[in-house]
Structure formats: structure tokens, C-alpha cells
Amino acid sequence: MSSPFDPSRHSSLRAQAEVLDGExxxxHLRDEFHIPSKADIKRQTLGQEDRSNASHTDETATCTYLCGNSLGLQPKRTATRIQQYLGTWATQGVQGHFKPLKDSPLPTWLDADARAAKLMAPIVGADESEVAVMQTLTANLHLLMSAFYHPDPNGRHKVILERTAFPSDHFAVLSQIRHHGLSPETSMVTIESPFAEDPVISTYDIQSLISKHAADTALILLPGIQYYTGQLFDIPTITAYAHKHGIFIIWDLAHAVGNVPLSLHDWDVDAAVWCTYKYLNGGPGCIGGAFVNSRNSLVTTTLTDEQPERGYGNRLSGWWGNDKGTRFAMETRFHPVKGAAGFQLSNPSILDITSVSASLEVFELAGGMVPIREKSKKITAFLEHCLSTMSEEAKKLFRTITPSDPEQRGAQLSLMLADGLLHPTRKAFEDHGIVVDERKPNVIRVAPAPLYNSFQDCVAFVEGFEQALLAARKSV
Structure with missing residues (x-):
């Protein structure tokens, strides 16, 4: 009996992809990135290729990389910018903090975080003063919760989050509640889908739980995009509903930033945190970011006031959050910079900021998030269409748990496989030169990142996915 996989079924898809790629x-931005070859992802060594050479990889042998939701690919200009940073350090030493160089596009190290905030602000839809590029995601979450979560055991003390939130968010909430001498059993409320087979949570479900616990809830923490399902939450509607009930809300935008357009200022979001190594392509473990609404970061006193600490909200403080005009005067009276920058602690890693800023330059070349989102919707819909053309035998072995409505998702489809198929399917992907990620026990996440993925990548994935699934079925 012949295999149900028939390559000829995909010929029309390849033709469609070619047209879509041409349009x-x-x-052109694909050429801004290093795309690993199939040989690269199989090798056990770094190899001998010069990674700074844009032509080191044969384009016909590139792998199908659909994992930007986990780690974005490296922009080619990253190495150039890092070499410029290293050159400054090598030739200027400590002077690099203050001395601009005429032949370098990089800011002084003293101003590097400000330039990064300027590049980041349009990505999240905020005023430059409302953004800080600092620390890492969970550290920033703790910093913001320390500033804005002030529970009253006899009044508002609960924190609402989703039951399947990313583990770090759970850990942060648990530890903050315990830090205040409270119990998670009484002070943590979790939202979950009412449907056993469908993990998607509706805006109505969230609003209902907020209403139920409004009287004693101090804080809400939700993801902009749910990491497991890829669901995009209705940030402005939920934010407005939280405010209607007098509740402060923080958004974890790890999977939303650089993925979907955000308007944090116009949506009147209270505060938000994010990482930069997914769709922002900053590199593994790269520096994070934070948004603090301007109304939550007011500084109304001057350094000469008798009690300046009464002129700004409570926060953990460090010298890089201190007013830049007096930062190097070594005064021991803390007076924060106005805006989100006043929540910084230590001086940031210039290596990290240089890396993420290099990627943000590519976002500028793209023209911002509007054209990126336009392609994202189109390429994710095409991936969905490609999946629908698979053989009936293959389609019985998985289902898509990401919402089909383009307005309720970003550039990610989460595919739930039948029991026992995850490991053999993932193992087979290497033979097909496919890179995606998994979330046990049964989900693979497939993310066509608009900056560097092509429509042909979607066809290549579906061809390899179908063969891998059918082979996995025979092995279990």
C-alpha cells in the first residue's frame, strides 16, 4: 500500500508561495539575518564558516526556522555593532562612557539605554519616557510588583493571573504574596478556560472573574499573548475593565512585543514587562524592557526639597535610576529620573543593549509594526491553509489550539499532537531541516516571523510535518 503522503499535492502550494513571496x-529583510543551513543544525561543532560573511550559507540549503517565538534569529548587523562596541572599549577604555566617536553610530555608554528606549518606544506604542530597557523580564516584573503591589490583608490583597501562565510569572506572584506575609491559597486567584478541550480564555471569562473578586483584588497580571496557545488577549478592553474596578494591571508582553502592534500609552496600560530575545531578536537571555505609564512615574519634587522621596511613588532604587544630572556627583540622596528610567537599578549591559538595538534598527527598516503585522496575518493564514491541505490520515493526528481569528493571535500556531507522537515527530524534524519548539506533553509551536520567514518556509514545514507525523504514527 502506498504512503498517504503525496508530494504532488503540495505543488500548487509551492506555486502560491512563490507568488506571495514575490509580492x-x-x-528584502530576510537578507538582514543569518539563517542556519540544514547542515548547521545537524553539526556538533561551530563549523569553519565566517559568520560575519553574509554569503556564508547557500540559500538553497537553509533550514526551515519557525522558532522566532522562542529565540529570534541573529541579525547580520549585530556582529558589526558589537565589534564597534568592542572597538570603543579597546581604544577608549573608561572614556567610552562619555566620549562620542565620529566614526561610530553608537551612543556613549551613558546614553545607550536612552537610545534603546527611543528605538523601543514605537514598538510598544509608548512615549520614549515611558520605556526603559533594563534588567530581564522576571526581574522587571518583581521591580514593578514591588512598586505597585501594596496589599491590605483586610482589603485589597489578591492577585489575579491565568492558571497556565508562564511558570516565571507564577513564581513571581507566589513569592511577592509570601513576601507580604500572605498566603497564595487566599491571595492568588487563577483564571482558566471553562472548556476542558479548549485552553483558550475569552475576554468574557476574564471580566467575569475580575467582577467576582473586584472588591479584594489589588493587582492583575496577564500575558499579551499566551505562550502555550498563542492567543492574543484583548489588552485595551481588559485594561479598561480592570480600571473600572480600581485594579492595577501589569501585562507580560514576552510573546507580544515585536509580534503584534501595541499602543500601551493610548490603551492607558498601567505597566508592562517583556524580554527581547524572541521576536525582537536580541539574542539569548538578552536585556529586558519595561513600560510604566507616565501617570505612575511622576516625580514632583527636586533634589533640594526637604523630603524628596515624598515626590515619587514607592520603588526599589538604584544609582542608574537616579537623576542623570547628579548621578556622578555621588550624592547619597536618591532622586529618580522622570519616567520609566527612574525604575532602573544598575547600569545596563552595553553588550546587551548594543545587540537588541541592532535588531531594532531592522524594525525601523521595515517601517514599524504596521507592515510587519500585515505580513504576519497573511503568512500565518497561509500556514493555516497549508495545514488544511494535508492528508486526512495526517490531519487526524493533530489539532490547532490557537484561535483561528487573526485578531486573536500573533505569528504562531500551536499544534496539539495525538498522545505519544511529540518525541518521534520532533526527532524527524531534524532530517527535514525544520526547527520549531515543543511544549510537553503534546504541543509544537510554529511561528513564521515576518522579518525573515518566507511563504515557502510554510510549505516546507507542512511537507516535513506530514511525513514526520505519519512516520511517528507507525513507530508508537
């Missing part, structure tokens, strides 16, 4: 206004 793609962002297709």
Missing part, C-alpha cells in the same frame, strides 16, 4: 514588501 512581499518585506522580503
Amino acid at each position: 512581499d514588501s518585506l522580503r
Whole structure:
């Protein structure tokens, strides 16, 4: 009996992909990134290729990389910018903090965080003063919770989050509650889907739980995009509903930033945190970011006031959050910079900021988030269409748990496999030169990142996925 996989079924898809790639206004940006070859992802060594050489990889042998939701690919300009930073350090030493160089596009190290905030602000839809590029995601979450979570055991003390939130968010909430001498059993409330087979949570479900616990809830923490399902939450509607009940809300935008357009200022979001190594392509473990609404970061006193600490909200403080005009005067009276920058602690890693800023330059080349989102919707819909053309035998072995409505998702489809198929399917992907990620026990996440993925990548994935699934079924 012949295999149900028939390559000829995909010929029309390849033709469609070729047309769509030809019409793609962002297709030139693919050349801005290092895309691993199939040989690269199989090798056990670094290899001998010069990674700074844009032509080191044969384009016909590139792998199908659909894992930007976990780790974005490296922009080619990253190495250039880092070499410029290293050159400054090598030739200027400590002077690099203050001395601009005429032949370098990089800011002084004293101003590097300000430039990064300026590049980041349009990505999240905020005023430059409302953004800080600092620390890492969970550290920033703790910093913001320490500033804005002030529970009253006899009044508002609960924190609402979703039951399947990313573990770090759970850990942060648990530890903050315990830090205040409270019990998670009484002070933590979790939202979950009412449907056993469908993990998607509706805005109505969230609003209902907020209403139920409004009287004693102090804080809400939700993801902009749920990491497991890829669901995009209705940030402005939920934020407004939280405010209607007098509740402060923080958004974890790890999977939303650089993925979907955000308007944090116009949506009147209270505060938000994010990482930069997914869709922002900053590199593994790269520096994070934070948004603090301007109304929550007011500084109304001057350093000469008798009690300046009464002129700004409570926060953990460090010298890099201190007013830049007096930072190096070594005064021991803390007076924060106005805006989100006043929540910084230590001086940031210039290596990290240089790396993420290099990627943000590519976002500028793209023209911002509007054209990126336009391609994202189109390429994710095409991936969904490609999956629908698979054989009936293969389609019985998985289902898509990401919402089909383009307005309720970003550039990610989460595919739940039948029991026992995850490991053999993932193992087979290497033979097909496919890189995606898994979330045990049964989900693979597939993310066509608009800056560097092509429509042909979607076809290549579906061809390999179908063969891998059918082979996995025989092995279990």
C-alpha cells in the first residue's frame, strides 16, 4: 500500500508561495539575518564558516526556522555593532562612557539605554519616557510588583493571573504574596478556560472573574499573548475593565512585543514587562524592557526639597535610576529620573543593549509594526491553509489550539499532537531541516516571523510535518 503522503499535492502550494513571496514588501529583510543551513543544525561543532560573511550559507540549503517565538534569529548587523562596541572599549577604555566617536553610530555608554528606549518606544506604542530597557523580564516584573503591589490583608490583597501562565510569572506572584506575609491559597486567584478541550480564555471569562473578586483584588497580571496557545488577549478592553474596578494591571508582553502592534500609552496600560530575545531578536537571555505609564512615574519634587522621596511613588532604587544630572556627583540622596528610567537599578549591559538595538534598527527598516503585522496575518493564514491541505490520515493526528481569528493571535500556531507522537515527530524534524519548539506533553509551536520567514518556509514545514507525523504514527 502506498504512503498517504503525496508530494504532488503540495505543488500548487509551492506555486502560491512563490507568488506571495514575490509580492512581499518585506522580503528584502530576510537578507538582514543569518539563517542556519540544514547542515548547521545537524553539526556538533561551530563549523569553519565566517559568520560575519553574509554569503556564508547557500540559500538553497537553509533550514526551515519557525522558532522566532522562542529565540529570534541573529541579525547580520549585530556582529558589526558589537565589534564597534568592542572597538570603543579597546581604544577608549573608561572614556567610552562619555566620549562620542565620529566614526561610530553608537551612543556613549551613558546614553545607550536612552537610545534603546527611543528605538523601543514605537514598538510598544509608548512615549520614549515611558520605556526603559533594563534588567530581564522576571526581574522587571518583581521591580514593578514591588512598586505597585501594596496589599491590605483586610482589603485589597489578591492577585489575579491565568492558571497556565508562564511558570516565571507564577513564581513571581507566589513569592511577592509570601513576601507580604500572605498566603497564595487566599491571595492568588487563577483564571482558566471553562472548556476542558479548549485552553483558550475569552475576554468574557476574564471580566467575569475580575467582577467576582473586584472588591479584594489589588493587582492583575496577564500575558499579551499566551505562550502555550498563542492567543492574543484583548489588552485595551481588559485594561479598561480592570480600571473600572480600581485594579492595577501589569501585562507580560514576552510573546507580544515585536509580534503584534501595541499602543500601551493610548490603551492607558498601567505597566508592562517583556524580554527581547524572541521576536525582537536580541539574542539569548538578552536585556529586558519595561513600560510604566507616565501617570505612575511622576516625580514632583527636586533634589533640594526637604523630603524628596515624598515626590515619587514607592520603588526599589538604584544609582542608574537616579537623576542623570547628579548621578556622578555621588550624592547619597536618591532622586529618580522622570519616567520609566527612574525604575532602573544598575547600569545596563552595553553588550546587551548594543545587540537588541541592532535588531531594532531592522524594525525601523521595515517601517514599524504596521507592515510587519500585515505580513504576519497573511503568512500565518497561509500556514493555516497549508495545514488544511494535508492528508486526512495526517490531519487526524493533530489539532490547532490557537484561535483561528487573526485578531486573536500573533505569528504562531500551536499544534496539539495525538498522545505519544511529540518525541518521534520532533526527532524527524531534524532530517527535514525544520526547527520549531515543543511544549510537553503534546504541543509544537510554529511561528513564521515576518522579518525573515518566507511563504515557502510554510510549505516546507507542512511537507516535513506530514511525513514526520505519519512516520511517528507507525513507530508508537
